[in-house]
Amino acid sequence: MILFWLLTAVIVLFCGAIFVYPMLSHKEVDDVANRDELNKAFYKERVDELAHEAEEGLVEDQQELVAELQQSLLDDIPAQEEEKKSKVSLAMLLPGFILLVGISYGMYFALGGIQKVEAWHNTIDRLPELTQRLMSEQAGEPLSDQDMSDLTLGLRTRLHDHPNDAQGWYLLGRIA
Secondary structure, rough: HHHHHHHHHHHHHHHHHHHHHHHHHHOOOOHHHHHHHHHHHHHHHHHHHHHHHHOOOOOOOOOHHHHHHHHHHHHHHHHHHHHHHHHHHHHHHHHHHHHHHHHHHHHHHHHHHHHHHHHHHHHHHHHHHHHHHHHOOOOOOOOHHHHHHHHHHHHHHHHHHHOOOOOHHHHHHHHH
């Protein structure tokens, strides 16, 4: 049972790391700087295109189009600076992680059937006693229906682990 709890703790910590890591990781590449460089490259490329089109006589108001390009370049800059300000702190993530752990274990205790697993382990621990009582049933009091059910469960578990146990098969055949 301790192994089970250790494994669930490892799984919860792994899930918590998956939850927290993307929010705390800092990108190696600065997205804002990349966007600025890309916008500048688009601007220069478009200005060159306008100059080429003006030479061919396709554009009438080259200065007006260049002014519009400059304005669109300036319009992109404030939006990028606002995005830069959003950061996630550990104090914001801790309640989410605690909530994740609380809901996970709460749902397990509510829906997981831990009482049945503990009863099964207790039955396996009581198997030698129940077997002894079955063998000496003629001399003492008979086993109750619950004891017979527990004995059957314990024997089935033992036979699953040790299928060559002839005495276990004999006892199971006697009570089933």
